[in-house]
Amino acid sequence: MESQDLRKAGLKVTLPRLKVLEILEQTAQRHMSAEDVYKALLEMGEEIGLATVYRVLTQFEGAGLVSRLSIEGGHAVFELVDGSHHDHLLCVSCNRIEEFVDEVIEERQRVIAAEKGFEMTEHSLYIYGICKECQKKAG
Amino acid sequence: MESQDLRKAGLKVTLPRLKVLEILEQTAQRHMSAEDVYKALLEMGEEIGLATVYRVLTQFEGAGLVSRLSIEGGHAVFELVDGSHHDHLLCVSCNRIEEFVDEVIEERQRVIAAEKGFEMTEHSLYIYGICKECQKKAG
DNA sequence: AGTGTAAATGAGAAGAGTTTTCATTTATAT
């Protein structure tokens, strides 16, 4: 029951918020742009404005329910937070997104930040490339 | 003499291109937005349009003379390519940018891409945090 | 040096993605 998650975040339980959560939970694609969410809502018969979708996603991000990927050149993409941090591989040809966790990289980042005297708050790591399927298609 | 670099890249040797190169070479700040370059040109007395600055920087990027950082939420930032690849640390408080190279991370990225069947074309890694100076100021 | 032609430029319009504004509606505490 996600009404509780909303209340915990200090957010009123509204239809747009519940529906956006529902989309994020039930969608086949884990990573969705605001536009994707907006269209999924329309297909579901919910006429929720795009501005509201942006607002709600941003609030969810603030509440730690959702994380935002800022992909080079493109739209922001959102995904439900499900506990653990991970980074991403992106196919530049078909936009497929894969996830990975690498403790070696995570640790090196901490060391580098410490060496430079930085108090690390976060990091963003994207590996761009051509996925297996797209390599096949290209021959 | 950088006219040669331009010619090698198949670009005509024009005043805007020479001046943008000059700015990038002589500036104190290694990392500059298009706007920064534009303003530096104005201060130098060169009335070169912002659209031209964007065009020239994008062409320089294509020619491998310049690389572009896509920083979360903000403007793109450009820097002269000087041989080796490096990644960046960014202070979220004062926008200071520091550079680092870490072969362990570079290698792990190759391994991860290979494991996922990706042909890696590039990567982007930013460590966000608070720099030493800003930590002092904040107490 | 002069000429032709393709490329480059400047100014402003357009574009994409996202945020803001503001009048109206809604959730929720009383």
Added chain:
DNA sequence: ATATAAATGAAAACTCTTCTCATTTACACT
């Protein structure tokens, strides 16, 4: 039920960047 603060929708605004198109420029070839 009522009051009130918060949320919403629609459109406008915003920011950064690219495009359009008329004019200018670089440079290959006389």
